[in-house]
Amino acid sequence: MNTLITLAPDADAGSLARRLAADGLWTTALRDAAGRVQALAVVPPSPPVDRARLADLPGVLAVLDAAAGHPRVDAAAGATVAVGTTSIGPGAAPVLIAGPCSVESEATAFGAAERAAAAGATVLRGGAFKPRTSPYAFQGAGAEGLAWLRAAADAHGLALVTEVLSERDVGLVAEAADLLQIGSRNMQNFALLKAAGGAGRPLLIKRGFSATLEEWLMAAEHALAAGAPGVILCERGVRGFDDVTRNLLDLSTVALVAHIHRLPVIVDPSHATGRRDLVAPLAAAARAVGAHGVMVETHPDPTQARSDAPQALTRAELAAVAAVVLEGDR
Amino acid sequence: MNTLITLAPDADAGSLARRLAADGLWTTALRDAAGRVQALAVVPPSPPVDRARLADLPGVLAVLDAAAGHPRVDAAAGATVAVGTTSIGPGAAPVLIAGPCSVESEATAFGAAERAAAAGATVLRGGAFKPRTSPYAFQGAGAEGLAWLRAAADAHGLALVTEVLSERDVGLVAEAADLLQIGSRNMQNFALLKAAGGAGRPLLIKRGFSATLEEWLMAAEHALAAGAPGVILCERGVRGFDDVTRNLLDLSTVALVAHIHRLPVIVDPSHATGRRDLVAPLAAAARAVGAHGVMVETHPDPTQARSDAPQALTRAELAAVAAVVLEGDR
Amino acid sequence: MNTLITLAPDADAGSLARRLAADGLWTTALRDAAGRVQALAVVPPSPPVDRARLADLPGVLAVLDAAAGHPRVDAAAGATVAVGTTSIGPGAAPVLIAGPCSVESEATAFGAAERAAAAGATVLRGGAFKPRTSPYAFQGAGAEGLAWLRAAADAHGLALVTEVLSERDVGLVAEAADLLQIGSRNMQNFALLKAAGGAGRPLLIKRGFSATLEEWLMAAEHALAAGAPGVILCERGVRGFDDVTRNLLDLSTVALVAHIHRLPVIVDPSHATGRRDLVAPLAAAARAVGAHGVMVETHPDPTQARSDAPQALTRAELAAVAAVVLEGDR
């Protein structure tokens, strides 16, 4: 339930319900033991309610609501987040974030940064600490990788976002990166959110595999409560039931975050689809629903990539994505 | 598995796998009892494979595939479907389909048609037979409703799409409508697909609540095998886990249908979200991923609507949707 | 929301909420514009509420509820359904239903009936009309198949359940079968529910691939409203995200149906898992949660089966299932 409207004794519940429906509100009539409608519950997926306006409608006794659970998130509505010299969020120019899934060498870092900058990206992405399903897979180049990424970003005038996996690495990562990424698997790793939130850097919080919007916003609240100077949300697809795409990209929720909650939100179509042939159209769609940026994977030599090479864009594909993200081409 | 590549005895499986990855293909190495890699399976979410190209790569012995299950659907790739005097599909101009969820009266039908035509829609939608969760809810105006809709469509130069629920009504509905809608609940009602497919009209097949793309294409194959002159697919959201939107709109699959399968596909953002405040951004996103049209709900007097009034667009909202769909505005 | 409790002006909302929590109710506090708690909404997954008891608690002003949407289903609580000479439901002995996915010949029907009866089954299952994803797959033996099944059931003293796919076949199927099966794909095919509901036979309604319990009960309401003398529900797994099993068997909902709604409910572990090695443990679990019967696949010669052979039990496996279902072995 979103909101409850209690009715005056003489209220015409049917008329009121029809009027609310015409305003976009789904309601359920609640009856007392005698069968009389005494209240209308506004139920999902109704849009937000203007309490004062509802209170003035004929027949309305009171308008009740559950208290908001994320005051700091709500207070951040409409504001942008500074990432290095770039701003991301409502009102800011759209951003392109590009780079390799993981960085295997200094050459990878510099090659990717060159490619990203050439395409118009303002933020370099790249993993030095990688969450891997297998403990025997490449876990990332670690501290050395961070240094490569920072140097490569600086060489090309880019800001840097990279994932932090462990509370113990927060200091190290915060020193190197402008934006700390919390991965999908850690969206509700509250110890990490607290540690990373206190490191003085803004956070990029990827949505958990099956997180509701409310849970996602609460993850952001954890970060802000811990002192994070800003939070950017990143949709990367939820778990679906069809393997034609890697995940199920939920652009409706991006639209909600961008237009209703007015929080900075970007989209990662590389992980969402796992298919290079779908990245450009979904990047365009991300912009169309109001996302403030798009994050994609590209690798200077994908035959050498040690993770997720199939979804890494070529230089030409990256240029096509940049065109739709930065210039609004279709 | 999509495709299997068997290897020559002297093949360098690691190199080949890296090369395929760089081309966007996810593979799994398959080993014999002695642990030698004898084949690479191309697994989802890989893009379609060009067999001939793969066969020419060094180390490749043979390229094996499962037979395609929907030859008629595959043969329809790239073609548009004629709906009245409009064409829908690859290469055709985008279409706007608009109208009420259900038609309660002649006035509703004419009011909706006027509103749809004024916004630039070329097809009127409206339900005369309604699938209702409750047997006690309004089930639609039936044959009378069909007549109202046809007259209203004709008066405004629109084509007509309406849902058929029963095998017994197929003749009646096919007489009135230019396009027969198969609802989500009936996507795998094979008796209805067969009956409707044989009625001489093209079909609009809405995706089932949790249908995979393959199941959806097979529903289209049923219709084409029964003689349907064309099939248009309509994405309306799959069942999700978060009630902030009514359903979870899967635009990645729309991109796949439009760009890879090259079949006519439209999007219904009204049912997908159930929220008027999200219809315009999602309509824009639908176009951005390549959908050939958008279908939305609008009602001339939503206080009188007997189903789904909260998601019915006002005249101004409809105009905004028309702008993004027909003119590419954002 | 399940139920709303409005509070007296002097109520101690915190105490009341704690007391309700201790009774198993999850509540959300609803506040007026001044921030005072004026109501407690009882939210899912709370158990059913005894209104009269709640109304007597200190501080409670009124207890409001949404009207029940399925009066006929609710009125059927606690009653068994007669299927031939067997009864299925609360209080009746557990039943085993067994037979082939589809019947290809008279020999299949008789072989399966012999095998089912020998194991202790009292109902024969078997498909004469098969819903097939592909229009080119074997669609069932049709009317001839019905005759084989009826004769085989009679020869072994079994009742017969078989699926009806088309409104047009309802009469034919109702003549042959004791129980009409509505498949998962048709759970919300309201035209079929209406036709089958009016045929004078009880219905076995399989749960849709992603149907909520409420939607499932409403499908039963459609059938009862059309005159069905009884409805039995059948859980066969919902769509999941992991392919280690064919579907995701939802035994919690079976427990709800059996213990809280007290309606006849059986479980189909063959379709749920698609794996013979899991059928016996899940049949045992079905009985443990209160299911009134179990339906499984078995085929006298699985090398000749034209659908779903891998999930067909051998004679020995069927005996093991019968032991857990009929005798409570583990």
Place this chain on the structure above:
Amino acid sequence: MNTLITLAPDADAGSLARRLAADGLWTTALRDAAGRVQALAVVPPSPPVDRARLADLPGVLAVLDAAAGHPRVDAAAGATVAVGTTSIGPGAAPVLIAGPCSVESEATAFGAAERAAAAGATVLRGGAFKPRTSPYAFQGAGAEGLAWLRAAADAHGLALVTEVLSERDVGLVAEAADLLQIGSRNMQNFALLKAAGGAGRPLLIKRGFSATLEEWLMAAEHALAAGAPGVILCERGVRGFDDVTRNLLDLSTVALVAHIHRLPVIVDPSHATGRRDLVAPLAAAARAVGAHGVMVETHPDPTQARSDAPQALTRAELAAVAAVVLEGDR
């Protein structure tokens, strides 16, 4: 794909496929460019394959497989895990684990331990560090809570399981507890798995909200690779689409873990359903599918519980659960 069977030139692919189907294997025929079947892919949900047996079938050239990703997990098949003086796993007596969601005071800890022991539980559960969606909710009593729990467990001869949320608390928790719980939200928190895996205690790994079985086993592999002396898996329901239960309990996967992978696995019906009225039937079902134990919530004074009170069992309800878990009652 599970396994690939390549065919000899003279193989009768149809016969072989039918034979494999009769053995429970689902296969897909793979064809070369000329349309000849050259291989059969064994696809999910097929049971495990005996390579040697397949290799001996007529027409089979070779049997190929993907390498197993979790050798340490596979090596643990069939073994029990020692938790204090109790053993959990295949062949061991079933265990009951009981206690409060969170421990608010010394009295809660001792009251819960007394109640658990009286019911026949051998392990006390209770949270000192709580993962809470809101940063403003009670986060647990921390180190003091651990001391209360340890003392209470000792006073009643119970082992202790409690959750560890932060890498930094691993030492503290490992000192107090016999079994370290990794919560659902942290199932893929690899840094925590590594830290906890190295603490010398066995781990209880709850399944992530939408984790596949393979991902769950890989989490166990991370723990074992880090040195954990044992891992017990705990199913607590995956994210579903229906709010009548809190989560969707997946007992098919429990059956797979218990019978096919033969790893220690328990079930948490309290979190799975969130409803006290369903805990006993689902506990019985958990045992029926082969779970080696059941973990439930109970609180000595639920009106004082600071989390999840509605799902806490009363003393009588706990006794009923103990009867089905420990004695096999239904």
